[in-house]
Amino acid sequence: MRASNAPTATCPYSGATLPAPSSGETTDQFAAEASPVAGTGVEAPVADWVTIPDLYENPFPIYQRMRSESPVHWVPAVNRYMVTSHAACHEIEQDEVRFSADENNSLMKRSMGHSMLRKDNPEHQVDRDSYGSTLRPGTIKKHWNEIFASNHEQYLGELLAKGPSADFVWDYAAPYTAENLRLICGFHNASQEDMQRWSQTMIDGTGNYADDADIWAKSAASSAEVDAAIDEMLPYLAKNPDHSLLSGLASMPIPLEAIRANLKMTIGGGLNEPRDVLATTVWALLNNPEQLEAVKNDPKLHAVAFEESVRWVAPIGMYPRETTQDVVLEGVHLPAGSRLGVVLGAANRDPKVFEDPEEFNIFRPKKPHLGFGGGVHFCAGTWIARAQVAQIAMPAIFDRIPDLRLDPSAASVDAGWVFRGMTKMPVTWG
Ligand code: HEM
Structure with missing residues (x-):
């Protein structure tokens, strides 16, 4: 195993230091190991040229080079094998026997507890089932859409009141999606600002490889x-049920420890992604006027633009898995216990699947992207994300601010690779 605890690189989200090979493990040694193993595939090439700051700034040229060389690389800077081809990522997602989600020494488990996302079946399914129908299409239609629309009215109003210039992410997309998630979870004793703070600080914990105190x-x-907050809400919701996750969980025989971990994972995973996809989609449309025009003329295309955006810039760009046994993945040998990064951000731009993959193009032929994951951990919030972003927010934004444009006097910034989205998006109108 190429593992080490020596910290040497910077975490994309927290700015913390990530481990890399310990002294003595030079990249040349790794390269020397990249030779065929009889009957068991070849050793993964070593991508010692990949750095965390480069990944953070713009991972896509890096992914292009990696995919063209091999579907899997050992990447010293992130102390993992990075899997970048669509076929290899898809194979991992469909096989939890060989590729476990229950990673050893998982910082996510330390930060948030042992949630469904880091469990394999049958344990995973028990937790997943405990979320009941809260996130499902029927409940969204009957219940959440109206609430999302009302929240949207409020936060769009606040954006307009701030205008004619504002930051699309922080003045609108973040509070809107945080408020939706607050109600979905059932935190009637917290604010959307609490949700944002909880989400970011716990995500920072999951990336805290340097053990920063x-x-x-x-x-x-x-x-x-x-x-x-959960301890307070569970008895309240047992007596005053609503459609939230905590309300359903209040009457389920699920250990409190699992409820806490699953809610923390959902706070971490259910806020940034809709926020980021909303901003990225609008940014992409504003940069492609003919596509924006098409969307404005045909509201059905909002859903298409949303999906193309999740493909183009996967909001969850990478997630971990661990091999349970020696495996050969797309011809590459991986020893048992290997830590893998399933790089959705790269798989979604694999030219073997998508023509001109680097382009944002709502007119491309429909092909399955991996932005919501796959297999047993397929995103439980997919329909919630589609509803709040593509159904509610996007049509209203372009209807109410028809002349919305990127502020020519201040550049937008997109960043990240584990999570990727707009970190700054100054817009103007009027
Ligand atoms: C565009 C928005 C979103 C994207 C791109 C996204 C992406 C993903 C991905 C890739 C996974 C699988 C990760 C893995 O296998 O390790 C996942 C899992 C999950 N997501 Fe999402 N997500 C989004 C929105 C949401 C929302 C809004 C919620 C909740 C309200 C949510 C709840 C979950 C849950 C509970 C899981 C764990 C599923 C399981 O382990 O069975 N997601 N998501």
């Missing part, structure tokens, strides 16, 4: 706040 302290403080 300050990051752990903030993550632990949020975790304790979430525990307290």
Whole structure:
């Protein structure tokens, strides 16, 4: 195993330091190992040229080179094998026997507890089933759409009041999606600002490879706040049920520990992604006027633009898995216990599947992207994300601010690779 605890690189989200090979494990040694293993595939090539800052700034040229060389590389800077081809990522998603989600020494488990996302079946399914029908299309149609529309009216109003210039992400997309998630979860005792703070600090914990005490302290403080909020809401919701996750969980025989972990994972995973896909889609449309015009003329295309955006810039760009046995993945040998990064951001731009994959193009032929994952961990919030972004927010934004444009005096910034989205998006109108 090429593993080490020596910290040497920077985490994309927290700015923390990530482990890389320990002294003595030179990249040349890795390269020397990249030779065929009889009957069991070849060793993964070593991508010692990949750095975390480069990935963070713009991973896509890196992914292009990696995919053209091999579907899998050992990447010292992230101390993982990075899997970049569509076929290899898809194979992992469909096979939880060989590729476990229950990663050893998972920082996510330390930060948020052992959620369904880091469990294999049968344990995973028990947790997943405990979410009941809250996130399903029927409940969204009957219940959530109206609430999302009302939240949208509020936060679009706040954006307009701030105008004629504002930041699309922080003045609108973030509070809107955080408020939706607050109600979906059932945190009637918290604010959307709490949701944003909890989400970011616990995500920072999941990336805290350098063991930074300050990051752990903030993550632990949020975790304790979430525990307290859950403890308060469960008895209340048992008596006053609603459509939220916590309300359903209040009457389920699920251990409190699992409820807490699953809610923390959902706070971490259900807020940034809709926020990021909303901003990325609008940014892409504003940069492609003919596609924007088509969307404005045919509201059905909002859903198409949303899906193309999730393909083009996967909001969850990479997630971990661990091999349970020696495997050969697309011809590459991986020893048992290998830590893998399933790089959806790269798989979704694989030219073997998508023509001109680097282009945002709502008119491309429909092909299955991997932006929502796949297999047993396929995103449970897919329909919620589609509803709040493509059905509610996007049509209203272009209807109410028909002359919305990117502010020519201030550049937008997109960043990240584990999570990727707009970190700054100044817009103007009027
Ligand atoms: C565009 C928005 C979203 C994207 C791109 C996205 C992406 C993903 C991906 C890739 C996974 C699988 C990760 C893995 O296998 O390790 C996942 C899982 C999950 N997502 Fe999402 N997500 C989005 C929105 C949401 C929302 C809004 C919620 C909740 C309200 C949510 C809840 C979940 C849950 C609970 C899981 C765990 C499923 C399981 O382990 O069975 N997601 N998501």
